[in-house]
Amino acid sequence: MDRSSPNKFNQFVPLIDRFFHQCIPEPNSGCWIWTGTTTWHPRKGSDVLTYGRIRVAGPQLYAHRVAWELFCSEIPAGLKVLHKCDNTLCVNPDHLFLGTQRDNIYDCELKGRAYHPSGVDNGAFSHGKYASGGEWYRDRPEKRRTRAR
DSSP states (O other): OOSSOOSTTTTTSOHHHHHHHTEEEOTTTOOEEEOSOEEEEEETTEEEEEEEEEEOSSSEEEHHHHHHHHHTOOOOTTOEEEESSOOTTBOOGGGEEEEOHHHHHHHHHHTTOOOOOOGGGSTHHHHSTTTTSSSOGGGOGGGSOOOOO
């Protein structure tokens, strides 16, 4: 991993210095909270910050993945960097571990964080059984879109 960024303001500042400039330790949990650029996810009227981002040699990368590569090792293909602490803004390498997407889903279910939509949040209301007044939308040929030829 290149330790500097081509950005004209950061090109001579080592990556590890930029990394530590954008996180602060939280004494109660031990998390290193990312204070730099973040992504967000709109959820039912509120904006939820999700993951930190840092520019490394051009593109922005997830800060927790950069933390893993800085302090632990390279991330093998097919593996993700997961959070033990469930704080997506945490970049403390002691709170991170490698795993597959299946491991991530299992961890999510085990900790009770899985989201199982029901009622109007379920896709059946907009795409399935209830989309056309209680009839299966896909069973109504007159409502299907046809491919232009």
